[in-house]
């Protein structure tokens with residue numbers, strides 16, 4: 180294994196080449212650097228990179244085609260972030276970019292102790308979204324049997340697990356919750372499943388504890404975003420104490436959400452990423468809008484690569500209710516402390532007579548459907564008090580019958596903000 184110094188040496192070497200590449204080939208960065216009076220030689224190492232201005236999502240969407248640092252002849256693939264027309268970003272991949280992507284996903288799978296004998300079922304969407312194809316080629320690279328079930332058709336999904344004994348599942352945490360719920364209802368044992376990779380949505384340790392206590396499946400958090408690569412930017416090892424960043428390819432920084440100053444180790448801020456090797460659409464100091472912290476301490480697994488904490492939400496998801504800032508993830512954390520509550524819930528925010536009103540509609544876990552009224556009132560009361568104490572806001576909770584909340588095979592919609600519709 181490498182030492183920390185060796186990692187930094189490789190990063191500095193890649194950074195130098197990357198700055199020359201963008202200055203010579205990316206019209207967007209050429210202009211940005213000229214505007215700020217920066218030449219590639221001015222940034223000699225990672226410390227100097229702090230002089231480089233941030234790159235924002237609005238900028239890259241507005242100047243998408245100018246971000247390309249290669250011609251279409253060298254492009255082998257395009258993928259895109261979600262969003263309405265005019266509001267999504269298209270990333271390009273050269274042959275080398277695709278090879279690096281597969282190798283990062285393969286390394287993520289290896290970190291979970293998997294090898295070519297494993298059977299990977301990819302229940303992420305295939306298409307412009309990076310989840311499906313990203314996992315697909317990573318699994319193939321490791322020599323695994325890959326089953327591209329994609330999203331939807333839950334019956335077929337479960338049938339494949341039963342018949343072909345898939346050992347690994349890759350999907351969103353909300354779809355994983357739904358699949359396990361269906362397994363229980365249909366009395367499917369799924370004993371072959373030993374590992375699941377969950378990504379594309381923030382999910383808390385409460386959900387991990389709940390799912391792992393019910394099923395003998397080890398859950399790994401994997402992080403990525405289309406703008407930078409796709410899944411495989413960072414991944415958990417078997418210690419499950421943060422996600423190792425594939426630092427030879429991505430340089431991570433965490434900066435203050437408002438101050439934009441570099442955070443101290445362990446301090447929560449916004450994740451900023453620089454692609455060190457990306458050829459087609461390189462990004463320098465890209466503000467991801469994801470909230471996390473970073474540590475450089477050697478992990479118990481022996482790896483020296485920096486670790487980011489589990490993403491605790493997107494800055495854009497922040498809700499301001501009655502003047503109080505809250506993240507949906509904070510609400511979920513409190514809800515899941517009651518084992519009777521399921522992870523199927525929805526948070527509705529409305530404005531009544533100029534006042535913000537927040538309500539939660541939540542289902543109970545299947546085994547608690549028969550809970551009597553007194554017990555229901557009790558868990559609602561406890562949870563409402565905890566929300567008030569910890570988040571400084573009153574949110575009323577209503578238990579709804581099982582199956583009321585719409586299930587999702589991709590990213591789940593947990594918040595309905597009706598104030599935006601009325602505005």
Ligand SMILES: [Zn+2]
Pocket residue numbers: 416417418423478479480481482
């Ligand atoms: Zn580790």
